[in-house]
Amino acid sequence: MPSDRRAIAFRGGGFSLQRKRWASVIAFALLLLVWQGAVSFGIITPVFLPSPWSIARALAHLATTASFWRDLGASSSRILAGWAIGTLAGLATGLAMGLFSIARAVGVPVISALFPIPKIALLPLLILWLGIGEPSKWATIALGVFFPTAIATYSGIDGVPLSLVRMAQSFGLPFGAILRKVVLPGALPSILAGFRISAATALLLVVAAEMIGAQQGIGAFVLTTGNLMQTDQLMAGVVVLAILGLLIGWGLSALERRLLRWR
């Protein structure tokens, strides 16, 4: 290069993340290894934090007991029932608030006022109303699920471009068809994102509700084993909850991939 020429300095790097799968795997393995080592070499007392290995053993044993599957069944059915009730009510309310000015005017202040209440605080009241059985737990979960679903639904409808609705009207589509073919598909990404939040809320609330007033369920199991200082069992219960959360997340991702193929 002649002396009067200089290369232009590169300054466009960074701010662009790449996928580094190996780093994730190695870091995770390293974490487990350090944890196992810390317990094995007596740095951590197993009763406070059992080793990954003993948690895995406890989990394997647990899977062979009938009571574990009863607990899992109880928690799952509560999540399912509560989530279904809350989702249906939330979708209906959100739809009304997305479509009708009156429903919006009534709904927004009510939802804004009630949304911040930690729903688990209402469990004692719901137990008074509905008894200690299943319905009070369903209602707690349903309440927690209702609000994010309603909000995701009406904000999803808000996000549907008005130009698409006008287009449909300009071709003479009736109201029901516009709702089915334009508004709902347009709101679907937001509704599905709401499902993610509501599913996480349902998982949180089922555990909390079971810790307050239940004989069965993973939440009750975790609480009982904690009281008995059976920390390996306790952690196994926590792992089960984590797996439950992961499964729900995967299910929703699969649903999104299927329904939002067009994105």
Place this chain on the structure above:
Amino acid sequence: MELVADKVGHAYGDLEVLDGIDLTVGAGEIVALIGPSGCGKSTLLSIVGGLLRPSRGTVSIAGVVPPESLNPFTFVFQDFALLPWRTVEGNVALALEHHPLSARERQERVGAALARIGLAEFRDAFPRQLSGGMRQRVGIARALVVRPAMLLLDEPLSALDAQTRELLMEEFLALWLGERVAALYVTHNLWEALRLADRIVVLSRRPGRVKLMVPVPIPQRERGQPAAQPVLTALHEGLWDSIKTEARLADREMSDA
């Protein structure tokens, strides 16, 4: 069938955008509507298409609506207004699904419209996979499939690059000269209007009033020929002179607002 706008005026709240518009569009006639930004061109189109209630005046149809037309006044939108979750075929079919047609007839019509506009091989593509020009072709196919009596085109080419615009203008002409569908064509591009329209209506700046109505005295198919250029250029000059002042004032108004 003839479209008659009678003293149409419109205001958004206190903002007067249209005032005393008298306009007719005859059967098979192509009328271009031009004027500075914000003069209410698109508002007028929405009123004609029944998407907006005018504050004053009426829009009516004189004569017989062609019985084969499923949607006599049919829009082609600037932003295409395609449903992103439907394929090309699905977007075109949307216009027919609520009409009592057999599934076979619907498919045939959709297929014919797609073939007509050169989209047959893209029928299963989603809008995001298409170029702007292709997307607007879908918009045109969707408009054709209902056999419109009058197309309402709201700056259909302004979101496209210059080359695509040329191509689509040629296709518009082929369509119009073939089927003689009437059209009300909103644009802010004078050359576009001079290429396509039988008659050019110039609106003043806001509130839009009809300032000028100029017939283009050369048949569309001859406008590409060298002999037509002096006439078109003279027309362009005359029209631009009358628009320039308005546009300048409108521009100033917009930037003040």
